[in-house]
Each structure stands twice: as C-alpha cells, then as structure tokens.
Amino acid sequence: MKCPACTNTELEFRDIDVGLGAGVCSNCKGRWVSLESYHAWLEFADHRPATEVEENMTEPVTKYDKARICPRCRRILTKYKIAVESPLKIDRCSNCAGAWLDAADWAALKSMKFHAALDRIFTDHWQNSISREETRQTLTAIYKRKFGPENFERVREFKKWVFDQENHEELLSYIRDRNPLQL
Ligand SMILES: [Zn+2]
Ligand SMILES: [Zn+2]
Numbered sequence: 782m783k784c785p786a787c788t789n790t791e792l793e794f795r796d797i798d799v800g801l802g803a804g805v806c807s808n809c810k811g812r813w814v815s816l817e818s819y820h821a822w823l824e825f826a827d828h829r830p831a832t833e834v835e836e837n838m839t840e841p842v843t844k845y846d847k848a849r850i851c852p853r854c855r856r857i858l859t860k861y862k863i864a865v866e867s868p869l870k871i872d873r874c875s876n877c878a879g880a881w882l883d884a885a886d887w888a889a890l891k892s893m894k895f896h897a898a899l900d901r902i903f904t905d906h907w908q909n910s911i912s913r914e915e916t917r918q919t920l921t922a923i924y925k926r927k928f929g930p931e932n933f934e935r936v937r938e939f940k941k942w943v944f945d946q947e948n949h950e951e952l953l954s955y956i957r958d959r960n961p962l963q964l
Contacts, residue, residue: 785849785858785872785881786811792852797887798896800825804852810884813852816877819899826897853877861903863895865914873903 784790784806792804797812801822804813849858851874858872858881869889872881880899882890890896901907925933943949943956955961 782813782852784809784811785813785852786883788850798822803882812882812887813879814882815853815879819880823897823900849881851877851879852881853879861908862911863890863902864893865911865918867893869893871899871902878903 782792782804784792787806787808790806790808792806792813794802795805797803797805797814801814802818803815806812849872850856851858854874854876856874856876858874860870861873863869863871867889869886871886871890873879880903887896890899895902921933927933928936943952946952
C-alpha cells in the first residue's frame with residue numbers, strides 16, 4: 782500500500798499505539814488505520830496500559846492540498862472535521878472505512894480524548910452537529926457586527942424573554958406597532 786499523501790512511499794506496518802497497528806509512511810509519518818485494526822484496538826483499549834509506543838510527533842507537517850486516494854481501494858478519501866474549535870480533519874474512505882491520520886493527528890485525537898470515538902466522529906449525526914454549531918457561530922458573529930456586541934446581547938436576552946412568554950405573539954405585535962396606544 783502506498784502513502785495517500787506522498788503517493789510514492791510504501792507504507793510500513795507497525796504499532797502506533799499499544800495494540801494499534803497501522804501502515805506508516807516513513808516520509809510524512811502519516812498512518813493508515815484500517816477499520817479492522819481500529820476495532821481490534823477498541824476492544825482491548827480499555828484493558829491496556831495507556832502508554833505511548835512511539836516518539837511524540839512535534840515536527841512540522843507538510844500540508845497536502847490535493848485529494849487523497851484510499852491506499853486500499855483507490856477511492857477518494859473524504860475529510861471529516863473532529864470538533865468546531867479544532868482545525869483537525871481526518872481523511873476517511875467511505876468504502877473500506879479506513880482512516881488516514883497525518884503525523885500528529887493520533888496524538889491530537891488523544892489529547893482531545895476522541896481517539897476511541899472515531900466511529901462516532903464519522904457519523905452524519907456528529908458531522909451535522911459540527912456544521913450546525915459552525916453556522917450558529919457564523920451567524921452570531923454577523924449579528925454582533927451588525928448590532929454591536931452589547932446591543933446584540935441585550936436583544937438576544939430580550940428576544941429569549943419574549944418567546945418564553947405565553948402571549949409572545951401579542952408582545953411582538955405591541956413591539957412591532959409604532960404607536961400601539963394611538964397617542
Ligand atoms: Zn507519506
Ligand atoms: Zn478504502
């Protein structure tokens with residue numbers, strides 16, 4: 782199997798964590814984790830000592846912009862975000878469900894305590910909730926710019942209060958009418 786990032790380097794099989802075998806690229810230090818070896822590791826992960834097998838990957842990683850191809854089935858890998866606040870993205874094959882981790886990704890997943898959650902990260906539910914949260918943050922930023930941060934907070938609180946009231950439609954009509962008391 783060839784490295785999906787460097788394309789010409791042969792992957793070498795070795796453990797990247799206790800009980801987790803992967804195809805490792807000697808050039809970019811990225812790793813290919815098959816679904817089978819990940820699940821085998823998951824089953825035993827809880828029973829094994831949490832010691833890091835390999836050296837810490839702190840060297841800068843070359844970023845590859847072109848689409849990566851699954852080393853096993855030659856399909857284009859899909860990028861998955863891990864969390865809203867993290868720039869980390871993991872490539873995954875939709876056919877064989879193997880994952881490509883760049884050199885520092887496994888350590889980053891472990892530091893976020895998501896290393897045992899890859900199955901959940903790759904679900905629509907997880908990905909959709911990230912998209913929704915990103916949209917929410919983008920819209921919040923837009924309204925904060927439009928109204929100013931203080932006014933935005935005031936109007937947001939007030940709006941929440943209005944919609945918490947049973948007669949919120951009446952309250953809204955009252956607000957909407959410039960001269961509700963006919964003065
Ligand atoms: Zn490589
Ligand atoms: Zn594949």
